[in-house]
Amino acid sequence: MLKTKHNIKDIAVGLFYKKGYFATSINEIANGCGIRKASIYYHYPSKEDLLFCILSETMKDLMAHLHNSLAEIEDTEDRIRAAVRGHVQFHLNRQKENFIANSELRGLTREHYRIIVKKRDAYEKIFQDLIQQGIQQGVFSDCDVKILSYAILTLCTSGASWFNPDGRLAVGEIAGIYEKFILNGLK
Amino acid sequence: MLKTKHNIKDIAVGLFYKKGYFATSINEIANGCGIRKASIYYHYPSKEDLLFCILSETMKDLMAHLHNSLAEIEDTEDRIRAAVRGHVQFHLNRQKENFIANSELRGLTREHYRIIVKKRDAYEKIFQDLIQQGIQQGVFSDCDVKILSYAILTLCTSGASWFNPDGRLAVGEIAGIYEKFILNGLK
DNA sequence: GTCTATAATAAGATAGAC
DNA sequence: GTCTATCTTATTATAGAC
Numbered sequence A, B: 001m002l003k004t005k006h007n008i009k010d011i012a013v014g015l016f017y018k019k020g021y022f023a024t025s026i027n028e029i030a031n032g033c034g035i036r037k038a039s040i041y042y043h044y045p046s047k048e049d050l051l052f053c054i055l056s057e058t059m060k061d062l063m064a065h066l067h068n069s070l071a072e073i074e075d076t077e078d079r080i081r082a083a084v085r086g087h088v089q090f091h092l093n094r095q096k097e098n099f100i101a102n103s104e105l106r107g108l109t110r111e112h113y114r115i116i117v118k119k120r121d122a123y124e125k126i127f128q129d130l131i132q133q134g135i136q137q138g139v140f141s142d143c144d145v146k147i148l149s150y151a152i153l154t155l156c157t158s159g160a161s162w163f164n165p166d167g168r169l170a171v172g173e174i175a176g177i178y179e180k181f182i183l184n185g186l187k
Numbered sequence C: 001g002t003c004t005a006t007a008a009t010a011a012g013a014t015a016g017a018c
Numbered sequence D: 001g002t003c004t005a006t007c008t009t010a011t012t013a014t015a016g017a018c
Helices: A001-018 A028-035 A038-041 A047-070 A076-093 A095-103 A111-138 A145-162 A169-187 B002-019 B026-033 B038-044 B047-070 B076-093 B097-101 B109-137 B147-162 B171-186
Strands: none
Touching: A001 A028, A001 A038, A001 A047, A001 A095, A001 A169, A001 B026, A038 A076, A038 A095, A038 B147, A038 B171, A047 A076, A047 A095, A047 A111, A047 B097, A076 A095, A076 A111, A076 A169, A095 B147, A111 A145, A145 B147, A169 B171, B002 B038, B002 B047, B026 B038, B026 B171, B047 B076, B047 B097, B047 B109, B076 B097, B076 B109, B076 B147, B076 B171, B097 B147, B147 B171
């Protein structure tokens, strides 16, 4: 069944988020799924491959989400606003996967690591180009694009480490706070 | 000798930074020190205690560094600038320890975890009070203090994850970039 | 597709000699 | 203070029955 495969991934995401990749055993994942650990290997060839699948899918969806957020928006400042909001929203809505994608890269093999970092770099490049355009058009003050792009992305990503879906603020409100802070900071 | 104890800690910091706490074995630390793994236990009762010592000392020094940065500065905006600069400087100068302090808390026992989080909260409180004062004095625009304090600290802390001591920018320059961005963002 | 059983290895930690 | 030797336990992963 494909259902079990999905279930394994869901349980793994929860455990990797809570305990970390290395501190989580295949046995714990199996217990969470109500199966024996040997059965995991019917669906995934290794623990590392399970991690890679999680990260790979998350990065794919993250990129798709950004393209969606930017679709049909033309003004540069509007595009940055949309990119920032989209980034925050995706990270808060898929908190656990994104936390893992930002903290468990060291668990990957060298080849898998390269693939994920390549995707991450392509994603960051879009933000860097947007900031660069903003500076050229005089919307933003001159600044170090690389450092500020890292700063902005880390900032928004960090929401995923403390965000509580049942907490005081909704995703949209938090996105608004970050958007205001960042756009002020860039001017 | 006290020298060996320090050496163990230094090697452990390097390995925990590079590979992560759970992915690093006592044996690797011992090899790095040129001793056998059993000898580690003469200096530290357990691997977890070694992690706790690293985090504990880092937090102590971080707090002392902040108090130093703020000493004899009275104007609120100047105090925030000094706090931000001090935070960035400490995190870039002691990159590895700070990275560990922000990523390996899950390796601690519950009691040790509580002690470290208590220190971290006290540190954050100082920033929150400063931002609050800035708002009351009309230096900053009204905002969500908790969220922005997390944002500011994460932002500056994040430098520790990509900073290269031999790279293009010096610590002071990076601190300046963050200071400008954050102060703009708060206004 | 899931199970039991087990292989192969490595981990954290301790005992006791020197 | 450091060593060798060892205990105990947990881990990833595989083999083969059902």
